[in-house]
Amino acid sequence: GAGVSQSPRYKVAKRGQDVALRCDPISGHVSLFWYQQALGQGPEFLTYFQNEAQLDKSGLPSDRFFAERPEGSVSTLKIQRTQQEDSAVYLCASSLVLRQTANYGYTFGSGTRLTVV
C-alpha cells in the first residue's frame, strides 16, 4: 500500500485481557518500529525490527509486551494481561533504508488507540 497501515484503529480492552495490534509497513521497507504515545506526550520507542530480526527491544515496558515480524513484513505487537497504564496510542513506522545518520522514508502509521477499562 501507499502508507503504513495499522489495525484496528481503536481497541477497548478489559483489564486482564490480551490484545494484538497489527502493522502493515510500506512494501519493501526493511525496518519497522513500534512506539507508544501516552496522552499529551511524545511517542516513546518500544522496539525495532530489521527484516524479521528484532534488533532492539529495549523500550518494551514489561514482559507482558511482545512483538514479532515472522516474515519480515507484517508485524504484530501483543500485550498480555492488559493494565490501565497500557492505555495509549501505539504507532508503527517503517523505513526503506537505515543508516546511522540518515532518515530515508521513515513513515508513521495513524496508530491504534488502546483503552483499557
Next chain:
Amino acid sequence: GQQLNQSPQSMFIQEGEDVSMNCTSSSIFNTWLWYKQDPGEGPVLLIALYKAGELTSNGRLTAQFGITRKDSFLNISASIPSDVGIYFCAGQIYGKLTFGQGTILTVHP
C-alpha cells in the same frame, strides 16, 4: 523513558505571526527531525537535519541543528490556520527516535 526538553509547551498566535520553538537534550544525536501531528494521525516529517550547524528551510519552515548536536530550533514564518497542530522535535541514532513532549500551536484567524 527519556524525552527531549521542548519549549514552549503551547502557543496561541494570530495568523501572519512568526513562531519559534526549540528543543534541547543532554545527549548527542546524529540527526535532528521536526514532525507535525494532527489529531488521530501519526507524526509527519517536516524537516530533517543531518549535520551540526546545518540550517535548512522547507517553504515557510526553517530549522537548525545546534553546533553542540544537543539542540535544535524550528521557525515558522507568516503562520496560517492550517499550521494548527502539535509539533515534535526528535533526535535520531540508528533509526531510533527520541521525541520531545510537543508544542501545541493554535493559530487565531
